Amino acid sequence: MAGQGDAGRAGARVPRVELRGISKHFGSGAARVDALKDVSLDIFGGSVVGLLGPSGSGKSTLLNAIACITEPSRGRMRLDGDTVYDNRWLRPDLRRLRLEKIGFIFQFHNLLPFLTALENVRLVLDLAGWPREAARQRAAELLDYLQVGDRGQALPAQLSGGQAQRVAIARALANQPRIILADEPTAALDSERAGIVMDLLRGVARKNDAAVVVVTHDEKIFDRLDEIFYLRDGWLVPPEAAPTPPRLAIASSDMRL
Amino acid sequence: MNLAWRDIRHNLGRFLLTCLGVGLLLGIVLSMIGIYRGLVDDALVLVRAPQAQIWVVEAERRGPFAEASRLPQDTRDMIARLEGVAAAGAVTYQSVEATLGERKLRLNVVGHELGRPGEPAALVAGRPITRGHYELVADRRARIALGTTIRLGRNVFTVVGLTEGQVDSGGNPVVHMTLADAQRLQFELEGDAARAQAARGTGRTPPTVNAVVARLAPGASAEAVAATIRRWKHLSALTQAEQEAMLLESVVEKARRQIGLFTATLLLVSTVIIALIVYTLTLDKTREIATLKLIGAPDRTIVGLILQQALAIGAIGFFAGAALLVNLVDIFPRRVVLLPQDALALGGATLVVCFIASALGVRLALRIDPARALGG
Structure with missing residues (x-):
């Protein structure tokens, strides 16, 4: 059985996300749907990778598996060197793991509407047990870093789309996560703001040595991805067989219609 | 947070x-x-008002609140002479409807003997009844001002005193009058009926009351006095606790x-x-x-x-x-x-x-x- 804290393999660079033979099926018998089939990949710190594919290809299932909210059916998964899943063995404290190691960015920011921008960021730190004042200070610094420091007391409804997404990024970064999962983070933004958000994520990935995984159909940001993983019918398509970015964008757009 | x-x-x-x-x-x-x-x-207001320990009512009756009860008025003298009884008073209870101006009033009339148990509780305005006839002490709930005159039966009464919170189990305000007035109101027949009774040769019946309430001498046992009344006087006798329990129950x-x-x-x-x-x-x-x-x-x-x-x-x-x-x-x-x-x-x-x-x-x-x- 794989243990925890098995990160320190001397000399080797540890991937932030390490998947080996991950499969996931739903249902059984005639109703069985194989959402992921034998997916293996490594994502290293400092990189921004795209998870692409048409609808129903398994992108969401793979993202949910990495987010520790969907248990794979088979395979092995390590996050930041810690084994999370190993052929039916599932690490028990996934909530804590998500809180400490993973940051989430959503398509529609998903800020809590009843908390101010500052409180939304502070919430993650409160949950992690940070002292009150230290949490407030860290949240304020993050908002400043993302150039929305002056909007700290505003409720999400009082923020523009771009500002709200920056606050959401600040929330995702609050706990200095090793992995950032972004689900269509630029879909609701125009080209200029989408570029700014992606540049921010690239900056964070480099600065914190974090792995950023972006699920997207947005061709505006393809040029800002370090690597692309393309999924089709649950399979990870080898890079040489994957569509080139322009074709990929068209295919994705078609699939979304 | x-x-x-x-x-x-x-x-x-x-x-x-x-x-x-x-x-x-x-x-x-x-x-x-x-x-x-x-x-x-x-x-419980009405039953607690006389501050009695014993209620004496008609034999085999659970009066005067749960059932009707009628006793000769001289029962009071008999009860007052019993060992352990400090004071006794005859009382009547009846509901009447009266009109005051445009307003219809439903009142519970208590008749009591002046200076004996059964008198109204502490007054909040006016004075107690001092005259033998035609004076009333009313509860404030009746909304009758001091000095107001009101017709009850064949007679007109003047309100001389006011009490607070004195109502019956139906929530109707209580008014007190002398026993004699209450007896006339309750038991005296109207003119035609009285003439018809006289024509049948029936004489005047002795005055009656609904109950006799008694206060006990210090150290006397309410159960013992009640048992004596039941055994020797062929009357129903209830202690205050029994009366209250019966009232709540029934x-x-x-x-x-x-x-x-x-x-x-x-x-x-x-x-x-x-x-x-x-x-x-x-x-x-x-x-x-x-x-x-x-x-x-x-x-x-x-x-x-x-x-x-x-x-x-x-x-x-x-x-x-x-x-x-x-x-x-x-x-x-x-x-x-x-x-x-x-x-x-x-x-x-x-x-x-x-x-x-x-x-x-x-x-x-x-x-x-x-x-x-x-x-x-």
Whole structure:
């Protein structure tokens, strides 16, 4: 059985996300749907990778598996060197793991509407047990870093789309996560703001040595991805067989219609 | 960071409106309890007013409140002479309807002997009855001013004194008059009937009363005196405790059960309504709860959010209901008695109800898939 804290393999660079033979099926018998089939990949710190594919290809299932909210059916998964899943063995404290190691960015920011921008960021730190004042200070610094420091007391409804997404990024970064999962983070933004958000994520990935995984159909940001993983019918398509970015964008757009 | 409070603050208007609705419901529950207390209180006022220890009534009767009772007036002398009895007084009780100006009044008339047990309780205005005839002491609930004259039967009476809180079990105000006046009002026949009786050669019957009340000498046993009366005088005798128990059992019991059932039903309805409110509030926050779960909030944070809001709805609703009732208590036609222990009990029951009601919302929240935050 794989243990925890098995990160320190001397000399080797540890991937932030390490998947080996991950499969996931739903249902059984005639109703069985194989959402992921034998997916293996490594994502290293400092990189921004795209998870692409048409609808129903398994992108969401793979993202949910990495987010520790969907248990794979088979395979092995390590996050930041810690084994999370190993052929039916599932690490028990996934909530804590998500809180400490993973940051989430959503398509529609998903800020809590009843908390101010500052409180939304502070919430993650409160949950992690940070002292009150230290949490407030860290949240304020993050908002400043993302150039929305002056909007700290505003409720999400009082923020523009771009500002709200920056606050959401600040929330995702609050706990200095090793992995950032972004689900269509630029879909609701125009080209200029989408570029700014992606540049921010690239900056964070480099600065914190974090792995950023972006699920997207947005061709505006393809040029800002370090690597692309393309999924089709649950399979990870080898890079040489994957569509080139322009074709990929068209295919994705078609699939979304 | 208290998420429940921040969410409430964000939707304050809707939340307060919800609390007001629950408050109205709890106000009705509290008023039901108050009405019951008032009913019991009112029922006991009349029986406690003479401050007697023994009630003597017609043999084989449970009078004078639960059943009719009629005794010769001289029974009082017989009772007063018994060992252990310090004082005795004859009393009558009857309901009459009178008209005062445009207003119809239903009154409970108590006839008593001046200077003997059965006299009205402490007056809050005016003076006691001093003349043998045609004077009344009325309760304030009758809304009759001092000096007012009112016709009862064939005679006109003047109100000389006022009492406070003296009503019968039906909530009707009590008026006191001399025994002689009360006997005339209750037992004397109208002119035609009296002439017909005289024509049949029937003589005047000795004056009668409904009961004799007795106060005991220090150290005397009420049970022993009552047993003596029952054994040697062939009369029914009840101790004060027996009279009160009988009154509650026979006069108030059904009302008590009815109000109790109604109160329990209202509490059940409140539980269902609060459960639905909490469930709806939770449904409205599905995405927020999914986000909280996804970013690593423990279940206790999410349960706390729902439970605290449910308890806040209950607590604010309870205080709103209680405040409303306290301010409107005087417009109830019957007395509503609000006891601190009843309010505390209902407050506790409300919190329990909210706790139970939140279970539905908590169950929903715990089943929300964090993947919903990702749109999956």
